[in-house]
Amino acid sequence: MHKILVAFDGSEPSKRALQYVIDLFRDSARPLEIHVLNAQYGPVIYGDYFTSRMVEDVNEGLLTQANSVLDEAAILLSAAGVAHETHAALGNVAEQVNEAVKQLGCDTVVMGTRGLGSFGGLLLGSVANRVIHEVSVPVVLVK
Template sequence: MRTVLLAFDGSDSSKRALQYVIDFAREYNATLELHLINVQHEPMVYGEYMTGDIIEQVGNSIRAEASKILEWPAAQLAAAGITYQTHTALGNIPEQIGLAAKKLGCDTVVMGTRGLGSFTGMLMGSVATRVIHEVPVPVLLVK
């Protein structure tokens, strides 16, 4: 595990995944190239009254929110002395995580699981399960 993509959505499980990476780096004195990503769904456009400017403004607002979500984990990584880069993306979450892992040359993806339970997970599908199928590298899931 050298080049790591840490998918962070602000949930408790993603906070535990962040702590896992920090603890791993400390315990094994590992030098990691860490990429921190937050993926947001693209805005849904309904109706005929949305101009290109409005759609762009909404997209910029969503990207700003994604960047804001990454402020806390970035501060935790800096305090732990781990260098990192932050990334945001819009679109299908598992697909965007897979594309980022490929583009950034990551050898591992680390992310939390929300633990929806088997019934809810069966109905909604699990983002983590879809990431496992999208990404060609090992995925470490933290509960």
């Protein structure tokens, strides 16, 4: 079984990446197991003015947002008849993708890229670039 992790943030490039996986699912002779991940950066807290309850509330809000984004992916996959699982996470996106790859046993990551070009990517860095360097499996970037 081929296990694919789709990093999905709801952007147009990530929707194209999801469509790529849907097309792959239709055309593949091999069974595919699809996992969709949305990782939200957790809050950065400075100072002593935040209670643990405030941090929990922020984290709950971020997970709600992640699940909302994942619902959109789930609708598209279900409409195409693609079985899948969704996963929400908090933290650095590249690190969370790497953790999901390890925990789920995925052998490929598929994700969209914003297409900033080499100069923009050099200046800004990119999540896709960090994922490529973080994970030990092939990464398919969809523009």
